Amino acid sequence: MSEIYQQFAEVYRRGSYPEFSKWVFNLLPSLLEKYALPRSGKLLDLACGEGTFLEGMLLNGWQVTGLDQSSNMLRFAEARLKNTGKSFRLIQDDMRNLSFENEFDLVTCWFDSLNYLLELADLENTFRRVFRALKPTGGFLFDMNTLYGLFVRWQQHPVYISQETDDLLEIHIPSCDYEKSEASLRIILFVRDDQKNQWNRWEEIHTQRAYPMDIIQSALEKAGFQVLARLGNLTEQSPALPSSGRVWFIAQKPA
CATH class of the missing domain: 3.40.50.150 (Vaccinia Virus protein VP39)
Structure with a gap:
């Protein structure tokens, strides 16, 4: 966490x-x-x-x-x-x-x-x-x-765009471990830095248990x-x- x-x-x-x-x-x-x-x-x-x-x-x-x-x-x-x-x-x-x-x-x-x-x-x-x-x-x-929320709704798409603007792209990649009753969301972020005129990439993995x-x-x-x-x-x-x-x-x- x-x-x-x-x-x-x-x-x-x-x-x-x-x-x-x-x-x-x-x-x-x-x-x-x-x-x-x-x-x-x-x-x-x-x-x-x-x-x-x-x-x-x-x-x-x-x-x-x-x-x-x-x-x-x-x-x-x-x-x-x-x-x-x-x-x-x-x-x-x-x-x-x-x-x-x-x-x-x-x-x-x-x-x-x-x-x-x-x-x-x-x-x-x-x-x-x-x-x-x-x-x-x-x-x-x-x-x-719930169990249904993490193992059905979270897993509906293997990869999807959660947010997209002129200066931000947020991509979600879900996965699950049925034995542990856990699901993870790999969040990949591309954020524009106007001062440096470049895009930065960050990543976080959010794991939840149902x-x-x-x-x-x-x-x-x-x-x-x-x-x-x-x-x-x-x-x-x-x-x-x-x-x-x-x-x-x-x-x-x-x-």
Whole structure:
């Protein structure tokens, strides 16, 4: 995990990826209301990236803390959040090292960031630490790629262009290891440097593990959470199915 989102951080910020965070932010209020979760207070966003989701929450009155391993992502997040004129906290660390206790009303982790935990023990440990970080009745919301998502949807094309502009070309090459329940995405970047009048090439490999939905739910319950919902379509708020490419979990720390 520590070697990704280096050069890709700039491409991520400039591309369409932040639109996912905006979409989730717009849908969040209805979820919090439906499942009677806190609608104000202190938020911890794990794998916060370049800060689009944090910005929305900050402007809507939340006290926000963002955590990410990538120094480049946090640099972009800091610049974005400073423009709000409000106070915030950013932490560079691994989510597996969380050490907060009874501090947050809401913890979120978006865009399949938890799939980067390749060992079940790490996923369980992270859930325990999130549980400890939440206040009683606090909510934990996250999404993960499913088995179908990684082994069917990711593998639809052997190679494809993800983004192409006058100064950027992003190519994705997926692969998978069924025995390990892992899928990898080789990301090749060509970025134009106008000052040097040249193109630079970078490459990152992003590996994720898919966990059966029942295993994820069991790990949450083992940590102490009550699972309120697992959704396959966030817009329609419909239940997750075996053919869902992504699953959205909504969990709560009991009172």
